[in-house]
Amino acid sequence: MELNKQSINRDEVIIVAEHLVKTFPGPVLALDDFSIRVKRGEVLVVIGPSGSGKSTLLRCLNGLEAIDSGTIVIDAIPLDHHESNRLAIRREVGMVFQSFNLFPHLSVLENINLAQCLVRKKSKPEATRTTRELLAKVGLGEKIDSYPDELSGGQQQRVAIARALALRPKVMLFDEATSALDPEMIGEVLEVMRTLAEEGMTMVVVTHEMGFAREVSDRVVLMEAGRLVEEGATEQFFLQPVQERTREFLRQIL
Amino acid sequence: MLSRHRSFHWLDAVLLALLFGAAGFVAYRITVHLNYTWNWSVLPQFLFRYDRETDRWVANYLIQGLLTTVRLTLWGSVLALILGLCMALARTSRSLYWRLVARTYIELMRNLPPLVIVFLFYFFLADQLMPLLHLDTLATRVSPFWKQWLPLVLAPPEQLSAFCSALLTLAVFESAYVAEILRAGIESIGRPQRDAATALGLTHSQSLRHIILPQAVRRVLPPLAGQGISLIKDSAIVSVISIQELTYQGTQLMASTYLTIEVWLTIAALYFLLTFPCSLAVDRLDRRLNRKR
Ligand SMILES: Nc1ncnc2c1ncn2[C@@H]1O[C@H](COP(=O)(O)OP(=O)(O)OP(=O)(O)O)[C@@H](O)[C@H]1O
């Protein structure tokens, strides 16, 4: 598979984001000279208190929000004012939202086929084949003709993951993918994410699930007020954090 | 929501009694005091008449007028929908220029009396634009096939130019309302849906066409259909520019027969026959959509 080939070269940097600044009217400084690099096949977990700019970071990475200054390069494509580059980056970057954001007027099949046909210009039978494959992978093969409002939250989120995977992205962004779920459904979604990580997908994951973070991630970043507080390899981050602020934050959530 | 209770209160009885009393009083005034000789017998012939030449019953003034009203409404709705959609898209566009254009158009159309718009447009269109289209000469040169169908689909050749002016006029002011309804629909589709479409790499127009508009239109289908029904009633306004639709035929008939009340009661009944089934259909549509979502 394509993904395994990528994971061979694990030192190659796929996301380069430097000196990102993003302000919202208010003014709120959501990202304050924030820089981050992510290697191919790496799983990066981003944590931080509410309002620290985690969602904003993810939304800037695929161009859902325009940054005020700084540079973002993903898979050697610069995210600049060229619409074609933005579209190219969005083809390479899948995103999963806290609130699923499935298209309610389309069936599960159509939800997942849509971008394949419109963006990757696949024929419908070809797209449908990929869709079946992905649905089987997230364990929802029998729901192909259902509509989003007929599915549970956990099922909807798994469909949303399949939809994001349908473009065969090289990077996946997860913004609190399990925060809107009932506790009994969190496991099934984390399971899908864990599988993806094992297959070598490059992932940037915003989450409050510390167990999942410790088990699956390679590296952890703590954000506060749009700035990077501490970053480190997972084991070291949790066991021997350097900053006092990190220790305090971990005490609060663990 | 408030629950609908169906029990009968004594106040309801009083209200009903008052209502019947008032109706009885009006009926009494009409029969006893109104100095009016009723003559219903001549009216049916203005609906349908027997044509000796072809040996058939054919539509007469009033039914012809009704059909013209139907044609005006149908084509007017189609045009208003197209124009309204363009205006709604411009109104919600990211470009300030297009937003200003649409806003100006919509506010002008909604804040002028329709009658004034009709006169303004009619004299402008009929004087300036229609001759440019050469509709009159076009109408005289059509193929036999179209000669047969044109009066059924649009209007007889000699009235084509006036009919098209009226059609455009109706579409133009109706489209302002359509645009506002569609805009509300578009804006009701929240940021998350747009984000999801954008994140999947859809272009702005793709996300409009496949994600935003289908959901928006579904949401505003009932008010949109209601606007269509309004158009049936509003089309009466073009009678002032001598389009031979139902209301115009009514005024003509009244002038020649002096059967004022009979004629207008008949006209009212004909309009009602047209609008009421449509209203019922919209009601059912509304309930169907509510049940689904
Ligand atoms: N669209 C927006 N308009 C105005 N301010 C915004 C917008 N989006 C985010 N912000 C502000 O930017 C800051 C960072 O928000 P962001 O959503 O990135 O935080 P977060 O770390 O994801 O928080 P949470 O854990 O609550 O999701 C906050 O102060 C927020 O109020």
Ligand SMILES: [Mg+2]
């Ligand atoms: Mg967030």
